[in-house]
Amino acid sequence: MKDNSYYGQLNVFQIIAQEGSISAAARKLGIAVPSASQSLKLLEQKMGVPLFHRTTRNIQLTEAGRQLFARTKMAMMTLNQAFEEIQNFNSEPSGTVRITLSRFAYQLILRPYLTEFHNRYPQIQLEISLNDALVNLLEEGFDLGIRFGNRIDEGMIARQLLPAFKEGLYVSQAYLQKYGKPKTPKDLTAHQLIGYRFISSNRIEPLVLNIDGQETALNMDTPLLCNDPEIIADATRQGLGIGRIFEPNMQTFEDKENFVPILQNHWREYPPLYLYYLQHSQKARKVQSVIEFLLEKMGK
Known part of the structure; x- marks a missing residue:
């Protein structure tokens, strides 16, 4: 059922803007798609301007829509939280x-x-x-x-x-047999690193070590690039290269005894x-x- 109040229309408008489509907003609100569409139409009539650019494939905020979204978002969040607090006063959190x-x-x-x-x-x-x-x-x-x-x-x-912790460097026994164990950061020029690429920025993360009290980035050969810590752990297990694994994660591995730490004095500390x-x-x-x-x- 559509809500003809300003609150109801603004709520529908906010959800459409967040979800990126009228049908997705309707599903989230538990109402019919025509009801959500009609609620938006009524709000646009009251505002006197279109709030979305519509095509057959997508829906995007107009400049007026962006301003309305930004200026009412916090107020709507506060109202929704207030209603929710009262509704859940004597019931379990939901x-x-x-x-x-x-x-x-x-x-x-x-x-x-x-x-x-x-x-x-x-x-x-x-x-x-x-x-x-x-x-x-x-x-x-x-x-x-x-x-x-x-x-x-x-x-x-x-x-x-969690308190501050370090990013450890680990290899497998098979890797050690093939490449040996690096004793200083300079030795890494003859070694392989399992690479990590950030999804958001598409940037490859360099290896950063603590050298003489300074965080120093090093470039290394990378036989494999990935964007998931589990893949880094798998590749390290299989001897493909040096893996960067946070200390708290390492403590959760059932086979952590198979990971050999290297260059511990140079591990980078995270906040x-x-x-x-x-x-x-x-x-x-x-x-x-x-x-x-x-x-x-x-x-x-």
Whole structure:
């Protein structure tokens, strides 16, 4: 059923802008596509300007639509959270919580506890988005994010999940037999590195070592490029090259004794890992439940 109020129309408008299509917004809102389309039409009539450019294949915000989206997004978020808090006052937390994080953070922080979380909060739907890039929660419509460092935008809160740790360098016994063990960073010119390419920037990450107290980037031959830490671990196991694996991840490997550490005195240290979120979003019980769960699992 369509909602003819300003609130209802703005809510539909916001979801269409976030989802990128009227049909996807209708599915998310649990209404018929014609109802969502009619709600948008009524809002555009009230505004007196089109809010979207429409083609047969996509729908994009007009300049007026972008301004309306930006100026009403926080207000709509606050209203929706207020309604949700009252509706859930005497009930268990429910609804969708969108979280953005890197593959590394997913493997270490979320993957081991997905079933436990679902069993504890069966009415909360987690929507997980893997992204190595820095994501603006408000602009992208996320409730929570996990990233290195606590430098955050205004209006955000950061809670530490993991302390600072190092990125280890490991090889297999088969690799050692073929190439030998490097004793200094200069020896790496005769070695192979499993390469990593960032999905967001398409940039290949150089090997960075701590040399004489300075972080120094080194270029190495790379027999294999990938964008996933699991592939790096697999390639390292099979002796293709030197693998970069975060120390906390290594501790989760059942076969960690098969990974031989090298050049430990030169390992790069990363800053602590933080959970971050909008200042008022933790008031929603579903979001607060996820925050408390993750802090509990990380021993915070």
